[in-house]
Amino acid sequence: MGRQPCCDKLGVKKGPWTADEDKKLVNFILTNGQCCWRAVPKLAGLLRCGKSCRLRWTNYLRPDLKRGLLNEAEEQLVIDLHARLGNRWSKIAGKMPGRTDNEIKNHWNTHIKKKLVKRGIDPVTHELLKKQPAQESQAPSRDRDRDTKPESENAPESDSVVTSEDTTSSPPENSSSGESRSSDFTNLDEHPLVSFLWGDEGYEEPPLDSSWKFPGLGDNYDASMSFWEENCAWLSFDQDFGVDNFGLECLTDMEMADRQS
DNA sequence: AAGCGCCTCAACCGCTCCCGT
DNA sequence: TACGGGAGCGGTTGAGGCGCT
Numbered sequence: 001m002g003r004q005p006c007c008d009k010l011g012v013k014k015g016p017w018t019a020d021e022d023k024k025l026v027n028f029i030l031t032n033g034q035c036c037w038r039a040v041p042k043l044a045g046l047l048r049c050g051k052s053c054r055l056r057w058t059n060y061l062r063p064d065l066k067r068g069l070l071n072e073a074e075e076q077l078v079i080d081l082h083a084r085l086g087n088r089w090s091k092i093a094g095k096m097p098g099r100t101d102n103e104i105k106n107h108w109n110t111h112i113k114k115k116l117v118k119r120g121i122d123p124v125t126h127e128l129l130k131k132q133p134a135q136e137s138q139a140p141s142r143d144r145d146r147d148t149k150p151e152s153e154n155a156p157e158s159d160s161v162v163t164s165e166d167t168t169s170s171p172p173e174n175s176s177s178g179e180s181r182s183s184d185f186t187n188l189d190e191h192p193l194v195s196f197l198w199g200d201e202g203y204e205e206p207p208l209d210s211s212w213k214f215p216g217l218g219d220n221y222d223a224s225m226s227f228w229e230e231n232c233a234w235l236s237f238d239q240d241f242g243v244d245n246f247g248l249e250c251l252t253d254m255e256m257a258d259r260q261s
Numbered sequence: 262a263a264g265c266g267c268c269t270c271a272a273c274c275g276c277t278c279c280c281g282t
Numbered sequence: 283t284a285c286g287g288g289a290g291c292g293g294t295t296g297a298g299g300c301g302c303t
Contacts, residue, residue: 016271016297038288054289055272090291101291106270109293 013047017056021046025053026061059102066098070107078104078112083126 013021028044034057035043037050046053070078074096081092089101089108096104108123116123 014273036288049273051274051289052272058290059271087292102271105292110269 011047012049012052014052017060021048022056022061025056029057029061055102059100062100064098065100070099070104070111074099075107075112075115078108079116079126082108082112082123 017025024044024046025040028040032043037054040046040050040053041048044053048056077096078092081095085091087105089105093099093101093104113123116126117129120129121127122129
């Protein structure tokens with residue numbers, strides 16, 4: 001139907017985000033909250049399309065994001081949820097505070113899929129593969145080496161479908177996107193994200209509030225990033241995301257919701 | 262030390278869903 | 283109820299990183 005593109009193709013920047021752009025976006029969202037994404041680039045002074053801004057925020061800049069690889073419990077949780085929900089990554093991510101759909105999707109495609117195949121499980125149906133492909137995967141290859149961590153590799157597969165019973169270790173108390181956590185900061189000075197972003201030298205002060213500067217931070221983006229990672233741990237699993245439980249109940253709820261839809 | 266090939270993951274694209282009118 | 287517009291979702295891509303030869 002020739003839908004209107006989400007943004008003018010002309011004059012819209014693509015590709016990796018710069019620290020400067022990140023700062024502008026974060027400044028804007030922390031100040032104004034998430035309004036309509038279409039308007040964000042213009043208001044924030046970015047030459048990006050709104051979609052791109054939303055993606056950058058939800059997948060990378062959001063304060064409540066955990067970073068780093070999924071741990072074993074999280075992986076198992078992903079497997080369980082995938083068995084129930086299929087490729088509905090956003091729903092899966094919704095049950096894993098601090099993780100994004102993109103992150104989970106990537107991890108699934110690059111790690112979990114392979115592991116399941118190695119264990120003789122079809123990653124699509126979560127049922128046992130007819131012919132154990134374990135042997136096939138023995139073929140020497142570098143990535144196998146990388147993947148070949150002892151941890152779950154030897155897990156016996158007695159069930160054709162992976163169940164949730166063994167995921168009681170799953171940490172998240174609840175779900176909910178936690179998208180607007182930034183509003184919890186009454187003083188933006190205290191916002192670690194602002195802190196780390198200011199750590200980048202050479203950035204021109206935005207017209208918002210010069211008091212946001214944090215000279216104590218590192219000089220480069222990476223250093224600041226690690227600062228951010230360290231200081232935002234509280235935003236991950238320790239945080240109350242507003243949903244009571246993250247056990248099987250949530251799955252039941254999901255199933256109910258699915259049935260309704 | 263250099264070159265090559267594979268892997269990872271951030272970002273894009275296009276479709277679907279949802280909501281307001 | 284139908285339509286249009288915006289947001290969200292899932293699949294895909296490609297640049298950069300890393301390990302092996």
